Amino acid sequence: MMWLSCLENKNNLKGQWPAVTVRKVPAAILHQIEQELDMDEKETMVFLCRDLVPDLSAPDVRKIFVALNEREELTDTSLAELLYRLKRFDLLRKFLGIGRAAVEASLSRCPQMVSNYRVLLTEINEDLDKDDLDALVFLLMGDREMSYAKMAKDKNFLAIITDLEKLDLVSPDQLDFLENCLRNIHRKDLAKKIQKYQREAPVHTIGTPALYANALQVLPKLTLVDPPGIVSKGRLLNGPYATNAAEQVQISIPETGRALAQKSLQVSDQYRMQSRPVGICLIIDCIGNDTGTLVDTFNTLHFEVHCRPFLNADSMMHELYTVAGLNEHKDYDCFVCILISRGDHQSIFCTDHVVPGFPLENVKRFFTGDTCPGLLGKPKLFFIQNYVESGNQQENASLLEADGNLCTIPQVADILWSQAMLDASTLDRSPDASSYYLSALTELLIDPHKRGLPLLDVLVELNNRIYEWNRTNTTKQYKLLLKHTLRKKLFLSPR
Known part of the structure; x- marks a missing residue:
């Protein structure tokens, strides 16, 4: 495979990365989805995607699918969001093999493709009945835009909104006109929805379409040269700029009922974890049951969380390239990568179930x-x-594999690898069930009684919890692999 060979070719690392091809959604699937949608659902999808394909004249669902697919912006993730917005949960399961709860989990924590403005208006559309719509049209007939009102008589709410947008009466940062109309037809509940949107919408994003987290960008160049820049005096870093001086750093440790650690530690004995953010935490979740807890945990730990749900193999490879090329790494002290997927003991299958x-x-x-x-x-x-x-x-007959050969880790310094394996039949029986491994991990990382301990000590406790779980849950056996090449003590939790 191209993405595998380019990693192994050192010459490629010195220059521009080779182009990456993201798999397009098969046209046959898009055609089947289009055939499953009724006229109202098609009109709703066109409205939701209007900001994404502004250059299309007289857009319809097919044109939108083609345009997004050609731009490599129509992935399993974006398609899942569109079907979710249409409330076609049956198509989510039929064509993408995921459930409503999984999509909701990712949308609640991660950037979305469709703007909040268009989501708001489609929700209002769902709550309006025929009498409400007739009252709205009648109200518009008394407005100064008489010619528009005559046109709008036989149109649905979203079509009316589209025409109001053309007249510059409605836009993401201009909703007072619509709010007053809803109040006048005695739908104060919907007017309050608009007020809530206006309160919560960040000033810098109002009026602009939402950025889609998985949209493709030009791949950055990666270099073997140390990052440029002069380290300011007194700033201590991990990596090539680390000081060799045994300077004392005073660390305040909250009391938890007993002395947890010395308040003065040698910098040379531990990794620096003082930057804010501490580092990037990349979460690639192809299952969708644990994203929320993971995001909350690593936000609490002062990481900059990048959440990428439901990626296929090509998109995952592209995401790893992109994150590895971020300039921010040189200013941060740590990096975390969390992967959740079906697979085997050496590989993960992502959403497209690519084998091997x-x-x-x-x-x-x-x-x-x-x-x-x-x-x-x-x-x-x-x-x-x-x-x-x-x-x-x-x-493997053992309940807990603490240091087995399930995955070979090269002797590269400063890496910690914790891998849990569970039979996929457990997930088939309980599709929305959380991972006990991830639940226990997040609980331990933010436990105030553990924050004075090095990470490796915390993971020993995690091993113990998995062991106890396996003793009492004979049908859900976790196999756990823990290996590392850390050179210093690492205190990950806030201290």
């Missing part, structure tokens, strides 16, 4: 010091929840 899958061994290569200089000498933490499908799970 995306090799886990290659995930780390994006972030080692030679391919990502900004992370040289800094801790790189990987947490993997892999739902192993039948026939792919390695036989």
Whole structure:
């Protein structure tokens, strides 16, 4: 595969990365989805996507699908969002194999494709009955835009809004006219929805379409040269700028009932974790049951969280390239990557279920010091929840594999690898069930009684919890792999 060979070719790392091709949604699937939609649903989809394809004249669903697909912006994730907005949960399951809860979990925590403005108006459209619409049209007939009102007589609400947008009476930052209309037809509940939107919409985003988190961008160049810049006096860093002086750093430790650690620690004995944000936390969740808890946890730990739900294999590879190329790494102290997917003990399948899958061994290569200089000498933490499908799970009689050979980790410094495996049949029986491994991990990371402990000590406690779980849950057996090449103590939780 191209994405695999380019990682192994060192010459490629010195210059421009090769172009990455993201798999388009098959035209046959798009055609079937279009055939399943009724006229009202098609009109709603056109309205939702108007900001995404502003250059289309007389857009319809087919034209929108073609345009987004050609721009490589129509992924499983974006298609899932559109079907969710139409409340076609049956099509989510039929064509994408995911449920309503999974999409809701990602939309509640991650950037969306459709703007909040268009979501608001489609929700208002759903709440208006025929009498409300007749009253609204009658009200508009008394407005100064008489010619418009005559045109609007036989149109639905979204078509009326589209015409009001053309007249510059309604826009993302101009909703007072519509709010007054709704009040005048005695729909104060809908007027309050507009007020809530106006209160919550950030000033800098009003009037602009929402940015889609998984939209493709030009791949950045990655260099083997140390990042430029002069370190200010007194600033201590991990990596190539780390000081060798045994300077004392005073760290305030909240009391938790007993002395947790010394208040004065040698910098040379521990990784620096003082930047704000501490680092980037990349979450790629192809299941959708644990995203919210993970986002909350790593926000609490002062990470800049990048959430990327429901990626296919090509999109995942592109996302890893993009995050590895971010300039911010040179200013941050740590990096975290969390992967959740079906797979086998060596690979993950992502949403398109590519077999043999995306090799886990290659995930780390994006972030080692030679391919990502900004992370040289800094801790790189990987947490993997892999739902192993039948026939792919390695036989192992032990309940807890603490240091097995399920995945070979090269001797690259400053890496921690924690991987949990659970039979995918558990997920099939309970599609919305959370991972106990991830739940226990997040609980321990923010536990005030654990914040004075090094991360490795916290993970020993995690091992113990998984062991106890396996003793009492004979049908849901976790296999756990923990390996690391950390060189110093790492205190991840706030202290």
